[in-house]
Amino acid sequence: xxxxxxxxxxxxxxKLLDQIHxxxxxxxxxxxxCGGQTHSIIRHGIDQLLPKQIEMIHGPGCPVCVTPLEIxxxxxxxxxxxxxxxxxxxxxxxxxxxxxxxxxIKSNGGDIRVVYSPLDALTIARQNPDxxxxxxxxxxxxxxxxxxxTVYQAxxxxxxxxxxxxxxxxVPPAVAAIMESPTCRVQAFLAAGHVCSVMGTxxxxxxxxxxxxxxxxTGFEPLDILEGIRRTVLQLENGRYELENAxxxxxxxxxxxxxxxxxxxxxERTDRGWRGIGVIPDSGWRLAPxxxxxxxxxxxxxxxxxxxxxxxxxxxxxxxxLIKPHECSAFGKxxxxxxxxxxxxxxxxxACAAYYLYRRLELREVSGV
Amino acid sequence: MDSWxxxxxLRDSPNIxxxxxxxxxxxxxLVEHLFLPAFGASAAGGLSDSAVVSVGGIRLAFSTxxxxxxxxxxxxxxxxxxxxxxxxxxxxMSGARPLVLSTAFILEEGTTLASIAHVAxxxxxxxxxxxxxxxxxxxxxxxxxxxxxxxxxTSGIGIIDEGVDIRPERxxxxxxxxxxxxxxxxxxxxxxxxxxxxxxxxxxxxxxxxNGLVADMIATGADLHVLRDPTRGGVAASLNEIARSAGxxxxxxxxxxxxxxxxxxxxxxxxxxPLYVANEGKLLAFVDPxxxxxxxxxxxxxxxxxxxxxxxxxxxxxxxxxxxxxxxxGTRVVDLPAGEQxxxxx
Numbered sequence: 001x002x003x004x005x006x007x008x009x010x011x012x013x014x015k016l017l018d019q020i021h022x023x024x025x026x027x028x029x030x031x032x033x034c035g036g037q038t039h040s041i042i043r044h045g046i047d048q049l050l051p052k053q054i055e056m057i058h059g060p061g062c063p064v065c066v067t068p069l070e071i072x073x074x075x076x077x078x079x080x081x082x083x084x085x086x087x088x089x090x091x092x093x094x095x096x097x098x099x100x101x102x103x104x105i106k107s108n109g110g111d112i113r114v115v116y117s118p119l120d121a122l123t124i125a126r127q128n129p130d131x132x133x134x135x136x137x138x139x140x141x142x143x144x145x146x147x148x149x150t151v152y153q154a155x156x157x158x159x160x161x162x163x164x165x166x167x168x169x170x171v172p173p174a175v176a177a178i179m180e181s182p183t184c185r186v187q188a189f190l191a192a193g194h195v196c197s198v199m200g201t202x203x204x205x206x207x208x209x210x211x212x213x214x215x216x217x218t219g220f221e222p223l224d225i226l227e228g229i230r231r232t233v234l235q236l237e238n239g240r241y242e243l244e245n246a247x248x249x250x251x252x253x254x255x256x257x258x259x260x261x262x263x264x265x266x267x268e269r270t271d272r273g274w275r276g277i278g279v280i281p282d283s284g285w286r287l288a289p290x291x292x293x294x295x296x297x298x299x300x301x302x303x304x305x306x307x308x309x310x311x312x313x314x315x316x317x318x319x320x321x322l323i324k325p326h327e328c329s330a331f332g333k334x335x336x337x338x339x340x341x342x343x344x345x346x347x348x349x350x351a352c353a354a355y356y357l358y359r360r361l362e363l364r365e366v367s368g369v
Numbered sequence: 370m371d372s373w374x375x376x377x378x379l380r381d382s383p384n385i386x387x388x389x390x391x392x393x394x395x396x397x398x399l400v401e402h403l404f405l406p407a408f409g410a411s412a413a414g415g416l417s418d419s420a421v422v423s424v425g426g427i428r429l430a431f432s433t434x435x436x437x438x439x440x441x442x443x444x445x446x447x448x449x450x451x452x453x454x455x456x457x458x459x460x461x462m463s464g465a466r467p468l469v470l471s472t473a474f475i476l477e478e479g480t481t482l483a484s485i486a487h488v489a490x491x492x493x494x495x496x497x498x499x500x501x502x503x504x505x506x507x508x509x510x511x512x513x514x515x516x517x518x519x520x521x522x523t524s525g526i527g528i529i530d531e532g533v534d535i536r537p538e539r540x541x542x543x544x545x546x547x548x549x550x551x552x553x554x555x556x557x558x559x560x561x562x563x564x565x566x567x568x569x570x571x572x573x574x575x576x577x578x579x580n581g582l583v584a585d586m587i588a589t590g591a592d593l594h595v596l597r598d599p600t601r602g603g604v605a606a607s608l609n610e611i612a613r614s615a616g617x618x619x620x621x622x623x624x625x626x627x628x629x630x631x632x633x634x635x636x637x638x639x640x641x642x643p644l645y646v647a648n649e650g651k652l653l654a655f656v657d658p659x660x661x662x663x664x665x666x667x668x669x670x671x672x673x674x675x676x677x678x679x680x681x682x683x684x685x686x687x688x689x690x691x692x693x694x695x696x697x698x699g700t701r702v703v704d705l706p707a708g709e710q711x712x713x714x715x
Contacts, residue, residue: 008696008697010624010696010697010698013697042701043695043701044695044696044697044699044701045695045697045698045699045700045701046697046699047699048699048700049697049698049699091640103386103387103388104384104386106386106387107384107385107386107387108384116566116639222696222697338394357701357702357704358701358702359701359702360690360702360704
């Protein structure tokens with residue numbers, strides 16, 4: 001990973017910033033779709049260094065943020081069962097459900113384990129044949145192939161005490177939903193490089209054409225992001241709206257064929273609820289009928305569990321780029337990383353958390369936080 | 370406890386959660402809002418890692434710490450080294466010369482004698498290197514499944530020489546902030562072996578007794594204002610605690626932070642921030658700017674301070690907050706960690 005240093009080089013960053021400043025003549029609103037990019041922009045202070053006319057709007061691409069409250073509540077109900085070992089990536093543990101979170105379920109005796117790969121959950125299932133092992137399968141196109149592989153392997157190995165709680169969502173339908181909104185202010189997108197490394201880029205040119213919006217596939221290091229912004233600004237200033245790939249070291253047009261094949265086998269497209277946004281048609285995956293036996297929602301009979309979100313939380317508007325985090329009246333007051341109302345505050349990748357963690361100093365003067 | 374009213378920061382969890390032991394905001398709130406009120410009039414002293422008490426005109430530093438690390442041995446050390454070095458360092462951070470330690474072992478039924486012997490030998494060897502004597506101790510055994518092999522508690526006493534006054538409240542604007550070497554090493558070493566993660570190179574814990582380094586720094590005659598070993602919660606937690614104690618701001622330079630490539634890569638992979646990762650053989654020093662060069666030179670002459678560097682300064686602005694200048698020239702707030710750092714999903 002040594003070569004990643006090159007993508008944080010301050011001198012090269014300054015050159016790109018100079019080019020962006022030179023190219024910018026009008027105000028532009030650019031959305032970075034991915035929470036990882038949001039985090040990087042805020043953490044490195046990139047937004048402070050851009051021309052004042054460029055507004056970075058933080059998109060819905062945080063897997064933790066957009067997981068619906070209802071799914072969290074289902075996870076909590078399953079994880080509290082004494083017969084279950086509930087496995088999850090670390091950052092889901094703090095995400096609040098209606099009344100609790102996985103940390104609190106754990107402190108009440110729930111057997112909750114942080115894993116670094118869904119295949120670790122399968123190993124735990126093999127080691128504990130008398131327990132039910134559930135993996136919390138959330139995320140975008142990036143995490144879905146490995147989760148699909150886990151179910152495929154479980155079936156192949158005849159492991160029956162494993163199941164997946166699925167809440168996978170897809171980026172392109174979200175981009176379309178944002179552009180369809182009558183209040184949409186987004187004029188260009190930085191597409192998430194790692195999503196495209198799996199799925200390829202073929203879904204994006206039709207979106208560029210339909211909404212006449214430039215989309216630039218962008219990585220996550222500071223120079224990646226500056227290059228993505230530079231290319232986006234050049235398109236905007238020249239009236240172009242094309243797909244460009246500024247992350248060629250990781251993204252091929254056709255994507256990762258093996259991963260796509262695995263996704264096609266294990267999952268099928270479905271309408272999905274997005275936390276704070278609502279249902280976006282055809283925007284998610286669920287297990288295909290031949291793998292339905294591995295669906296934790298059915299296995300533990302939580303399909304009928306329904307819950308509502310906090311009425312004062314405006315994370316949905318944050319996720320759609322309609323307001324900045326500090327423009328929500330609850331920001332930094334009722335809603336902090338310790339007492340989050342919405343997942344945009346609790347996830348380390350969430351826009352609200354990024355603003356709270358890294359920008360409190362300047363926001364203190366603006367909003368009294 | 371009937372009269373005890375659960376204060377705001379604890380209201381969101383009726384039980385102890387892992388974050389209460391993370392060395393961040395939740396740990397602090399547990400002490401401040403539960404232990405201190407419960408202790409009532411019996412509580413004495415501040416919230417430093419070691420208490421300073423005067424006995425017969427002699428200032429003693431007294432500290433205690435418990436070690437629950439899993440696994441009991443890891444690249445670069447074991448729970449035995451940690452138990453000695455951790456308490457020696459807590460005592461040394463008030464400028465004291467650590468003299469004696471107690472060791473209390475809580476052993477889990479079924480643990481092999483060979484592994485306990487290995488840990489005990491490590492305790493003895495670490496005490497010898499640190500120049501402290503093990504003067505009292507205790508042993509208990511708990512049922513199988515109620516411990517991770519061995520837990521160790523150590524307490525230590527040291528003497529503070531005349532003229533030495535080192536405590537968090539003494540940080541003041543203009544002070545130079547120095548770190549004694551590479552950060553984040555211990556936390557990543559533990560993570561890599563506990564979770565079976567490999568990062569291309571073996572990262573070894575930096576566990577070490579820092580009393581010799583502190584003695585070298587004091588011997589320069591420099592005006593040392595604050596010393597702190599940034600263990601749980603990492604450099605970020607320690608700097609925040611000092612900033613709050615002294616009511617000053619800390620301005621950090623991200624580019625100046627000594628982060629070894631292996632730590633940076635591992636943290637990048639897991640979505641962790643090296644500023645929040647634990648260290649066990651490093652110290653932070655707040656020094657009068659006029660004395661900074663001489664302190665740095667003395668630190669670099671010591672094997673445990675060879676990579677010492679200036680990472681920031683104390684400022685009058687933003688009191689109680691730590692603000693970092695990013696590598697690209699922007700700024701960000703470096704907050705106290707809420708609880709445990711958690712690896713990110715992607």
